[in-house]
Amino acid sequence: MTGKFENKVVVVTGGTSGIGLATAARFAAQGASVFITGRRQKELDAAVESMKGRVVGVRADMSKLADIDRLYDAVQQKHAHIDVLFANAGGGSMLPLGAITEEHYEDTFGRNVKGVIFTVQKAIPLLRDGASVILTGSTAGSTGTAAFSVYSASKAAVRNLARSWTLDLKERGIRVNVISPGPVKTPGLVELAGPEQAQQQALLDYMAANVPIGRVADPDEVAKVVLFLGSDDSSFVAGAEFFVDGGLAQV
Template identity: 45%
Template sequence: MNRLDGKVTLVTGGSSGIGFAIAQRFVEEGAYVFITGRRQPELDKAKDEIGRNVTAVQGDVTVPADLGRLFQTIEKQKGKLNVVVANSGLVDPQEFGQITEESFDRTFNLNARGTLFTAQNALPLMKDGGSVILVGSIAAYTGHDGYTTYSATKAAVRSYARTWTRELKDRGIRVNTLSPGPIDTPIMDSQAHSKEGADAIRAAFASAIPLGRMGRPEEVAAAALFLASDESSFCAGMDLSVDGGMAQV
């Protein structure tokens, strides 16, 4: 039996990388999935690849009007949500001493503010007993050069899960953080100015991971499936790391 039969789900940042892998796996497990992202061509491609039981809604989770349109679409088409995966985020590495206000604001606006208002706007549609999955990072509790702002936003996301678990206990809505380690997605390429630079970043991460390699998006999707399904019915306020042991040993 599919583990998400009849579940209506939302995956932000669902057009590529981890978000796409999660959306694809959820559909395979019987869910109907709404995906959102800023770039229409990538959304169209993702929708075509998933193939069924998916609606793509273009928008930016940092823009209130776009969030409003997203949830109006969900309400009109399905009238409910069982699972929300707040996955939209960015990494803009800058060394301490060189951090610009623009980079700080852009990173916090998407990773911290966007996550909060995505989840808050979803609440009226969320069914009691639903699951909210906040995609964090092991950077929330480890130190990495250049990751001051990114790590701080992911620490905020981890804190959200703890607070919201208490605040939503009467509705039985489970809020958990899913924290990947280094995962081989296009976001890695955005952290370097050349293919050689991106390959060097990948090699450095792989050498720091006990399993000796970077993770794959589908491995994070498998963990998200666990948190979305009834198999995690007694998991709330927790942080599930998918990091090859990098932050664990």
């Protein structure tokens, strides 16, 4: 059976765990040729091994321009274009106002803003006319969170990048949209609570109690929405923000 993304070329940055991994696996299962990135070779190899289909892993820190170039060099060795780009790599840590450091700012904005800007900009020559670009935002970009202001500001910036780039790329019919998850059970989220499993579970329980539908999301629930935005099913959706948050930022 032919998949919806058969003969499509998809790039997923930050594809070794969580939302990125779940999304890459779904694209691959639907027939796409998928390129994923990760900063650690062991995790990258494990992610590729875990997926069925045509998946290539490229070790890259997407906040570094040379690594972004290496990613697209790897794509061009096999393909002449990209159909879907999911700029998902990013992250952050918690520090309250008064404790914010330059290093904290540089790391967060480097990963979430600089990395996204140049991941997309350097892809432009490879993006097929009519391609889909999806950026990873967050409910934190629309709501206030104690000790998370730098991360929240970086995700608010991502939201506006999608609006502006939709206009920049309109002549080529390239759609740019944002996926903004609420709490999702990923390594990046639980590690905010520290290494202790009990603390991590306490964080998940606290977040679940604040979500209107009463639980945190599974990464695959977000992945399904990313695939919608990457497909022709969303052909008239551009510059939009899709909240996958169980109602957290909505009610």
